[in-house]
Amino acid sequence: MNNNGEQQTAAAGSDKIFDHVASSLLPTKHGEFRIHVYQPVGETVEHVAIVKGDLKDQERVLVRVHSECLTGDVLGSMRCDCGEQLDAALKRIADAGQGVVVYLRGHEGRGIGLANKIKAYQLQDQGRDTVEANLDLGLPVDIRDYEVAAHVLRHLGVKSIRLMTNNPRKMQKLADYGVLIAERVPMLTAHTPHNIAYLRTKQEKLGHMLDFE
Numbered sequence: 383m384n385n386n387g388e389q390q391t392a393a394a395g396s397d398k399i400f401d402h403v404a405s406s407l408l409p410t411k412h413g414e415f416r417i418h419v420y421q422p423v424g425e426t427v428e429h430v431a432i433v434k435g436d437l438k439d440q441e442r443v444l445v446r447v448h449s450e451c452l453t454g455d456v457l458g459s460m461r462c463d464c465g466e467q468l469d470a471a472l473k474r475i476a477d478a479g480q481g482v483v484v485y486l487r488g489h490e491g492r493g494i495g496l497a498n499k500i501k502a503y504q505l506q507d508q509g510r511d512t513v514e515a516n517l518d519l520g521l522p523v524d525i526r527d528y529e530v531a532a533h534v535l536r537h538l539g540v541k542s543i544r545l546m547t548n549n550p551r552k553m554q555k556l557a558d559y560g561v562l563i564a565e566r567v568p569m570l571t572a573h574t575p576h577n578i579a580y581l582r583t584k585q586e587k588l589g590h591m592l593d594f595e
């Protein structure tokens with residue numbers, strides 16, 4: 383660490399370097415957190431960690447690895463459950479008094495970008511599902527990478543995590559990058575007439591562990 387509390391390290395099993403570029407207190411409606419900004423060297427994208435408590439050498443830390451979703455997180459869109467999951471994760475972490483949300487930028491539409499996500503919505507308006515729409519656009523179904531999340535958890539000193547997710551692919555990817563997952567914490571969000579088809583597709587085609595009962 384240098385005098386600014388900044389550190390430059392490489393994620394295990396990778397040559398990619400991430401800089402810890404800024405950090406401050408962040409009061410929220412869920413209480414006080416600390417925000418950290420990380421940037422892959424040579425890229426402009428800025429990833430964020432919202433941290434509660436000192437996580438150094440901690441085990442079974444409550445963690446949400448959240449993919450940026452402007453429409454869901456910021457605008458309250460009901461086409462997906464992102465905003466609700468983000469809010470629930472922050473609340474759970476606040477209640478536990480410890481944990482982190484790693485907020486990954488550039489993950490819109492499972493990695494295809496905002497404009498393509500909106501194009502996919504247009505196809506969904508015409509009856510395609512969330513997976514078919516990506517394929518119709520000639521785009522992959524999911525190109526999200528989780529290397530920076532593994533790096534952030536290591537930088538914060540986290541030993542093992544309780545991961546808040548329904549997504550088995552995310553668990554596998556994080557484990558591949560060396561993250562020790564002690565437990566999966568299901569994220570149950572309410573289904574609505576607007577998101578039920580989307581959630582069912584995530585369950586049936588992407589293997590998400592959802593329960594509609």
Ligand SMILES: [Zn+2]
Binds near residue numbers: 451453454462463465
């Ligand atoms: Zn979303």
